[in-house]
Amino acid sequence: MKIAEVRKHTLLELVEMIMTSETSPSELVGLLxxxxxxxxxxxxxxxxxxxxxxxxxxxxxxEVKTGRKGVLSGIPISFKDNFETRGxxxxxxxxxxxxxVPDRDATVVKRLKSAGVIVLGKLNxxxxxxxxxxxxxxxxxxxxxxxxxxxxxxxxxVAVGSALAATGSDTGxxxxxxxxxxxxxxxxxxxxxxSRHGVFPASWSLDQVGPIVRRVExxxxxxxxxxxxxxxxxTTTDLPVPDYVRAxxxxxxxxxxxxxxxxxxxxxxxxxxxxxxxxxHTLESLGCKTVEFEFPHVEEIMAARQAIEMCEATAYHMxxxxxxxxxxxxxxxxxxxxxxxxxxxxxxxxxxxxxxxxPEIVRLFKKFDVIxxxxxxxxxxxxxxxxxxxxxxxxxxxxxxxxxPALSMPCGFVDGLPVGMQIVGNAFDETTVLKTGxxxxxxxxxxxxxxxxxxSFLTQRSRN
Amino acid sequence: MTFSQFLxxxxxxxxxxxxxxxxxxxxxxxxxxxxxxxxxxxxTPPLKHSLEQMRILEGIDLEKEVEPTTFLFAVxxxxxxx
Numbered sequence: 083m084k085i086a087e088v089r090k091h092t093l094l095e096l097v098e099m100i101m102t103s104e105t106s107p108s109e110l111v112g113l114l115x116x117x118x119x120x121x122x123x124x125x126x127x128x129x130x131x132x133x134x135x136x137x138x139x140x141x142x143x144x145e146v147k148t149g150r151k152g153v154l155s156g157i158p159i160s161f162k163d164n165f166e167t168r169g170x171x172x173x174x175x176x177x178x179x180x181x182x183v184p185d186r187d188a189t190v191v192k193r194l195k196s197a198g199v200i201v202l203g204k205l206n207x208x209x210x211x212x213x214x215x216x217x218x219x220x221x222x223x224x225x226x227x228x229x230x231x232x233x234x235x236x237x238x239x240v241a242v243g244s245a246l247a248a249t250g251s252d253t254g255x256x257x258x259x260x261x262x263x264x265x266x267x268x269x270x271x272x273x274x275x276x277s278r279h280g281v282f283p284a285s286w287s288l289d290q291v292g293p294i295v296r297r298v299e300x301x302x303x304x305x306x307x308x309x310x311x312x313x314x315x316x317t318t319t320d321l322p323v324p325d326y327v328r329a330x331x332x333x334x335x336x337x338x339x340x341x342x343x344x345x346x347x348x349x350x351x352x353x354x355x356x357x358x359x360x361x362x363h364t365l366e367s368l369g370c371k372t373v374e375f376e377f378p379h380v381e382e383i384m385a386a387r388q389a390i391e392m393c394e395a396t397a398y399h400m401x402x403x404x405x406x407x408x409x410x411x412x413x414x415x416x417x418x419x420x421x422x423x424x425x426x427x428x429x430x431x432x433x434x435x436x437x438x439x440x441p442e443i444v445r446l447f448k449k450f451d452v453i454x455x456x457x458x459x460x461x462x463x464x465x466x467x468x469x470x471x472x473x474x475x476x477x478x479x480x481x482x483x484x485x486x487p488a489l490s491m492p493c494g495f496v497d498g499l500p501v502g503m504q505i506v507g508n509a510f511d512e513t514t515v516l517k518t519g520x521x522x523x524x525x526x527x528x529x530x531x532x533x534x535x536x537x538s539f540l541t542q543r544s545r546n
Numbered sequence: 547m548t549f550s551q552f553l554x555x556x557x558x559x560x561x562x563x564x565x566x567x568x569x570x571x572x573x574x575x576x577x578x579x580x581x582x583x584x585x586x587x588x589x590t591p592p593l594k595h596s597l598e599q600m601r602i603l604e605g606i607d608l609e610k611e612v613e614p615t616t617f618l619f620a621v622x623x624x625x626x627x628x
Contacts, residue, residue, distance in 0.1 A: 273618040287616050317617045385602045392596065403579045419585065420593040422576045424600070431603045433614030440615070485618035509618075 085113045085243050086532075093157055093247060093300045094327065097198075100146055100156045107146065107156030107200060110246070111139040114158055114202055117244045124225055126218045127239035129163045130171050131203040138200045152198030153307060159194060160245040162233050163204040164211060164282040165291075167191055174282050175207045177409040178402055188280025189312045190249060190291055197307040205248055206235030211256055211284035212395060213413040220465065221263060222533035223499050227462040230260035231474075232284070236294040237264035241533055247304060248294045253284040253391060255457075255478030257292050258490035262457035262502025265492040265531070267519070268294045269301045272510045273485030274319040276305070277312035285394040287433075288387065288482040296529050298491065298519040302326035305512060321510055329513045334521040336369025337514065340450035342377040346477050349459020357494035357501040358456045364525050365454070365518070373450045379439055380480060384472065386432035386439075387483040393429040396421025436483055443484055447508040452518050457490040457502030477504055487512045489519050492528040500528075 083105055088096065099105045115131070122128050132138075135158065142156045161167060164174045166184035168191075173179045187195065195201070206219045211232040219234040221227040222242035229238040233250030237260030240248050250257035252270040261268025269292040276291050283289055293304035306327065311320040341347075341362060347355040366372060396403070399418045407415055446453075459476045463469060472479070481488045486506055493503040503522070507515035523529065547555075561575040573582040581589075 287618070382602055382606055385600050388596060389600050389603060400578065407579070416589050416592065419579065419581060419589050420596060422579060422581075423589075423593055424597070428600050428603050430614055431606065431608070433616055434608050434612045435603065435606055436618070437615030438608060438612050440618070 083109060083113065085117050088113060088246070089243055089296065089532075092297050093154060093295070093303055096157060096246070097150075097153070097155055101150060106139075107142040107158070108136065108139040110156065111135050111158050111200060111202065114244060114246065117242070118203070121222075121242050121244050125220050125222055125229075125238050125242050125244070127205055127229075127235040127242070127244055128160070129173055129175070129204045129206050129235070132170055132201050134169070135200055135202050142198070142200060150198075152196060153303065154194065155198035157199050158202040158246060159199040160202045160205050160236070160239055160248045161191060162236050162248065162250050163207050164251060165191055165204075165249055166280040166282075167201055167204065170201065170204060172204065172282075174211075175209045178406055184280075186280060189277035189314055190308045191280065193310075194304075194307055202245065205233070205239055205245070208232035208234070208256075209411050209414045210282065210395075210399070211251060211253060212417050213411060221462045221499070223265060224462070226464055227499065228263065228465050228467075230263035230458070230462060232256040232260075233268075233294060234260045237261050237266055237268070240264070240266045240294050240296055246296075247300055249291060249308075250294045251278075251281055251284065251289055251291045252478075252482065253288045254387065254475040254482050256284075257294060258457045258478050258488060258502065258504060259474060261294055261490040262492075262504075263462035263500065265500030265502075265528070265533070266294060266296055267298055267301050267489065267491045267523075268292065269305060269489045269512070269516070270481070270487065271305060271309065271512055272487045274317050275487070275510065275512065276308045277310075277315040277318050279312055279314035283394075283398055285391040286398075287394060288391055290482070290485070298489075298516055298523045299327060299330070301489065301519075302330055302516045305516075319510070324513055326513060326516055330517040330520050332517075334368060334517060336371060337452060337518060338450040339365060339370050339372050339518075340446065340453040341372050341374050342453065342455060343374050344376050345380045346377065346455035349456060349476060350473060351460045351496065353496045354456050354459060354461060354501050357496060358454070358503050361493035361503045361522065361526070362454055365522055368521050368525060370518075375446065375449060377453075377480075378442065382435060383439060383480045383483050384475070386435045387475075387479050389424060389428045389432040390436075390483070392417075392421040392424050393426075396424075440484055443486075444508060451507075451514050453506040455504045455506070457504040461496045461499035461501060481506055485509065487515050489515050491519050491523065492531075493522070493526065494528070
């Protein structure tokens with residue numbers, strides 16, 4: 083089998099193929115290792131490739147012969163480098179943690195391992211998920227462009243086929259932004275749906291972790307394994323975790339799409355907005371009804387999010403700022419030092435405002451089922467060109483303050499670079515978000531598009 | 547000496563002590579982090595921009611009973627019952 087063929091299948095289809103001996107965990111790991119070797123000198127998605135992956139895969143080859151070990155038996159997965167992985171270096175993209183090897187797994191890593199996954203490696207990210215640059219990962223659709231961040235390695239690896247699935251973390255758009263720029267699917271679940279234990283924080287009360295994958299159904303199956311109450315993370319909910327895959331595969335009855343008339347479609351590049359509006363027309367052709375509305379208090383929500391992130395991030399980094407400041411990258415150091423000067427009263431007012439505005443936004447969902455916006459107001463910029471002002475969080479940041487679930491998925495191209503559509507749902511209603519995404523994916527089939535020169539990226543070598 | 551004058555003297559002494567022990571002249575001790583003039587000059591423009599954006603928080607009308615929501619856990623549970 084070739085990697086191009088593997089990429090035509092969902093994760094669950096690959097598990098079935100493992101169970102029927104059409105492929106094996108070791109074949110999948112071998113193909114991915116080949117793909118890393120073929121692409122990573124240009125894409126630089128990986129910080130660490132697990133030396134143990136093939137051994138794990140061979141053990142799994144033997145185990146699956148006696149039956150399925152979990153929902154994701156034998157599937158290799160790569161983790162953003164801020165997820166603690168026992169025995170595998172976890173650097174957070176920082177010189178400060180260059181040699182840190184955790185002796186425990188993050189809860190999400192532990193859960194995915196229990197579901198049968200093989201840890202393939204660790205993926206590049208913005209240093210501590212902060213700052214404005216994505217060093218050094220490149221965008222597979224155009225290697226002159228950034229992959230976005232902070233989960234840039236995750237987006238790029240999934241796009242170029244050096245990972246079948248990955249994880250990310252999202253404080254203002256760090257799962258959705260790189261998913262949009264790299265043309266893949268990324269889901270930020272509801273705050274409290276997935277444990278953050280063992281994931282290095284950017285901002286405790288805004289962070290959420292989720293999957294970055296190629297297909298919506300892959301996001302559903304990953305979320306189902308990652309989600310649920312965790313005694314180690316007191317913010318996790320004890321609400322039951324739905325069977326997302328079953329729930330989203332039922333008939334798609336037209337939903338009401340909330341489309342903001344203000345802010346979100348008024349971004350920097352009108353061509354991006356146009357592509358997303360075309361995607362909305364596709365959903366309308368599937369029976370959805372559009373409800374235009376005014377999204378209230380965007381400026382206040384964004385200001386509150388910023389105050390919270392600056393204060394919480396700086397608080398977390400106080401020790402290293404005092405002892406190892408010179409080890410930070412300049413933009414990250416500057417951002418963290420600025421947090422020293424944000425008045426505590428702003429922080430408290432922002433937290434108070436969150437409690438006030440949340441019910442108002444949730445009430446909007448009586449008028450529609452999901453909100454549709456562009457994920458990013460632009461396509462990926464050239465490396466070295468920082469995203470201006472709040473561009474990186476322009477469409478995504480609000481939903482971190484509000485904790486709402488949001489999916490980014492590819493919906494078209496501008497200048498040969500992918501455009502992402504963001505689908506936002508009510509709290510803990512990931513099912514409707516994923517269901518809308520799946521309906522659109524089946525109609526649009528953007529997952530069949532490969533980065534610009536697939537033959538130069540997708541290895542031609544066949545195994546077996 | 548008033549209490550606030552005493553407090554200012556104490557803070558200035560603490561600052562000098564920290565700066566001197568680190569061997570860094572012309573540095574300020576900000577919440578335990580030493581920032582020399584060059585650092586302060588570097589971060590001032592983006593900080594000013596951020597603080598200007600956050601000023602909108604001063605104008606938000608919050609009823610007295612509104613308490614901080616640090617973690618959305620409780621809010622999320624409430625929302626899920628709606």
